Amino acid sequence: MSIEIENIGKQFGSFTALDDINLSIPSGELVALLGPSGSGKTTLLRIIAGLETPDSGRIIFNGEDTTDRHVRERKVGFVFQHYALFKHMTVFDNVAFGLNVRPRDSRPSKSAIKEKVMELLRLVQLEGMAKRYPSQLSGGQRQRIALARALAVEPQVLLLDEPFGALDAQVRAELRRWLRRLHDEIHVTSVFVTHDQEEALEVADRIVVMNKGRIEQAGTPDQVYEHPANPFVLNFLGNVNLFHGRIPQPAQGERKTVSYVRSHDIDIDRSQQDSSSLSAEIRHIQKLGPSVRVTLTLASGEPIEAELTRDAFQNLGLQQGEQVYVRPRQVRVFVEDYQI
Ligand SMILES: Nc1ncnc2c1ncn2[C@@H]1O[C@H](COP(=O)(O)OP(=O)(O)OP(=O)(O)O)[C@@H](O)[C@H]1O
Secondary structure, eight states: OOEEEEEEEEEETTEEEEEEEEEEEOTTOEEEEEOOTTSSHHHHHHHHHTSSOOSEEEEEETTEEOTTSOGGGGTEEEEESSOOOOTTSOHHHHHHHHHHTSOGGGOOOHHHHHHHHHHHHHHTTOGGGTTOOGGGSOHHHHHHHHHHHHHHTOOSEEEEESTTTTSOHHHHHHHHHHHHHHHHHHOOEEEEEESOHHHHHHHOSEEEEEETTEEEEEEOHHHHHHSOSSHHHHHHSSOEEEEEEEEEETTTEEEEEEEEEEGGGEEEESSOOSTTOEEEEEEEEEEETTEEEEEEEETTSOEEEEEEEHHHHHHHTOOTTOEEEEEESOOEEEETTEEO
């Protein structure tokens, strides 16, 4: 099912939570709404679901305006950050819940429900856990059950709000890979909210970067990472260094510019390589698993942060307090909001 989001606006009192949002989601796409806390991601997800009413605009499912349709009629499945499993029910009954509560005339038979639940448990790779209670599962397993429960009613749209937010980093990374594979198998149009850039980059077909109730950029992970539309997107998708400067603009005279360099786009050398080499002093070294973050100060006094692989760091044998040269491999320059 395709989703068209047209001119959606939402105020909470005088606060604008969403400001004229337009977005088109083709059927079968997996979209991430990515942005900092308070940027309006959850509000937009709730409006798509029908849990919240927009002040203006329309939500169109497969060409049909659903704005006034009740949440029950929209055929959406939800998964939230805090597993909303029923504690007193077994895994089986949790997954069967949406089917068991259907009115008698549309409820599948007991054997059909059983077959469906077992098929879903296989899909989420927890077929041996049907008789357990939620308290007997790990956090990651609970989230997979929550997903199986959401899928039981065969939703046309799956909405996930920080589904892995409460889990530790390793389980989170495993589950997002698993979600991607699952999506490739079932192709249900899915929208998930996250503030984790890595999660969005790894899982989504398309990323919608939100900020202050507006869309800053929507594009494939490669597009938003390699061609950020503005400094906000660049900043949000990776560690960056900024340099302030002025560049001459023939038409407008001199304009203020800001140059951005991602930390891992900076090389450190022991000797000056070319005119782009800047001399700098190493202030701090921080080892972060496979990479090493080196904080330096340029001769101008500006701080700069470089991220090296552990190998590159060891080959150079860098020490705090040493004088070295830094060389940005890729610089992005923005004048106001335009990349040049
Ligand atoms: N029911 C409400 N009443 C008043 N303000 C609200 C309400 N719901 C959300 N807001 C405000 O709207 C803004 C957007 O909230 P929303 O939950 O959509 O952000 P978010 O991007 O999902 O953030 P987070 O990542 O923290 O969940 C926030 O500033 C929030 O305080």
